Amino acid sequence: MNDTTLQNFQTQQDSSTASEGAVRGPYSEAPTPDKGQPVTRNESVEENLSVRVRDLSLWYGEHQALDDISIDIFANTVTALIGPSGCGKSTFLRCLNRMNDLISSVSIKGLVEMDGRDVNARGMDEVALRRRVGMVFQKPNPFPKSIYENVAYAPRMHDMVSRKADQDELVERALRDAGLWNEVKDKLYEPGTSLSGGQQQRLCIARAIAVRPDVILMDEPTSALDPISTATIEDLMDKLKQDFTIVTVTHNMQQAARVADYTAFFHLGEMIEYNATKQMFANPHTKKAEDYITGRYG
């Protein structure tokens, strides 16, 4: 972010309530200032709503893991979810592409809306949803297939390509976008698992972006990686936000400060504060967020 946008933050900080009126979509009720719509909007950049979450609660059996989460995620931004372990940030992330469906004891209440449709609605196919909301996991998990096949598999499955030449092109583009092409172009048919950890994670990113989703969810994508690979992936996230909306979970507050445009702080299943990252780290509104960010607990 450049200096002008930084000034924007400063000015908006004084009139934070002004942004409340900017809620879009069919739901008219405005979120509370600290939740949902962030207190500070970055108005200088044209930002569209990508995912809208209202009053989302989730239970694992009897245990409530998420409590009334409301948040707006804006297109072409990086949104970081931070908070201590077990606070529900990964659970929340998996609500966005319904990966929680795989756990039989989960029950969900509330709205997760994308493109004007409730993703939990009866008519919504989770396969279609995951086609538009890709995911990168904590541990690199390439398919036990060749590098080429890792990237080409999903587009072919979704009938995005029919000719071999198109497929080759798509694979090259995805690998280039993931910043991996130069390292693997000579060994496309070697197993994906032969790469280093950082390369494997970029291969997983290439696999996710190959189907051109709208949103990419990253669940602590760098926690299993060394600092150099981490920096590469952070740079990549910064580049990818031109084309995709990125929601990332991180344990590492410095990482959130480095890559995220918006940051949401979770604590014990509740979203305590959601704000522009600079604002969140410079001047948190809530005591809990301040204590966490300043390292008083975590």
Place this chain on the structure above:
Amino acid sequence: MSQSFEEISAQLKKRHRRSARMKWMTMGALILSAAFLVVFISDMVVRGWPAFQQAQIQVEVSYDEQSQKLPLAAVDEDVRPLISRGFFRPLPRKMESNPALMGTTQTQWVIADSRVDQYLKGNEDRLRPADKETLQALVEEGRAELKFNTTFFTTGDSKMPELAGIASAAIGTVMTMLVTMAVCFPIGVMTAVYLEEFAPDNKLTQIIEININNLAAVPSILFGLLGLAIYISFFGVPRSSPLVGGLTLALMTLPVIIISTRAALRSVPDSIRHAAFGVGCSRWQVVRDHVLPVSLPGILTGSIIGLAQAMGETAPLIIVGMVAFIPDASISITNASTVMPAQIFTWASEPNSAFAEKTAGGILVLLAVLIFLNALAVWLRNKFERRW
């Protein structure tokens, strides 16, 4: 005050002694079982090896009018008792189908009688003194010797030991195993895939799981009774046929395949499933494209071992009538047939030493097939094993 090294060493001596004793005891157990195996296999080889050899005699066979009427007349009177009756019987038919033979005399090696065979192998002496002299003369001329026994591998069972072979039983085994595999591989793998990948984890599936595990421990003869009651009495499947045998063995092998397939599916890390779900695979695509290819070596290994187990099974097949005297091999799955272990069982109950030799020979063939199948399982596992 901490202990000195001397004090600690004094205690340690006893512990070290105990662990050394345990090491020798466990090693002893291994040596004992290895010794049993060596004794068993070498005994089988020593007893079974003669079955792969058969005494043959070189004689002049005259194909003429007289021998067509009375086949025994085809050879000299003094060697007649030395030659297998199995050689004489088909002679008239052979001449009929091949008229060019008529009126010729040919020198050929023919199968000797089992008494000659046993005498030359030094097992039994049931020859008359005169015949023994004739035989001695023939051996000295090089016209009577032990040759490789091709008959054993090309014919079915016979009441004449020199003509009895394992071929029809082997073909019966192949047909039975084909039926077993065709039935229990797809059903077993699909059941396991459903239970592991699709089924909700509730009371019902748990009960099913426990019962499948129990089925694997049911004595095999009970499956034979089940096969008799269901397939033969109820569905009217022909008795003694590879079809009924294969279906019965399928009942027995099914739990083995289900359990091993489930274990193979469970060993696929969930991260692969998550990755596949994450790119928008349906459940079936996750299974077909990602889980099954990775677990295939485990599934194949389990299935081959289940198959090998079924191949050595006799008890349930006795119940459905597959212990039969089958002289001619048939590749139909509805004709009466027998299998290798049942053939071994039949030969084992014959009193005479020539059949005892066949029994051991049959066991060697069965063992060779089983070792081959197990080696195939190991090879498949290594070939398809992937790392992730």
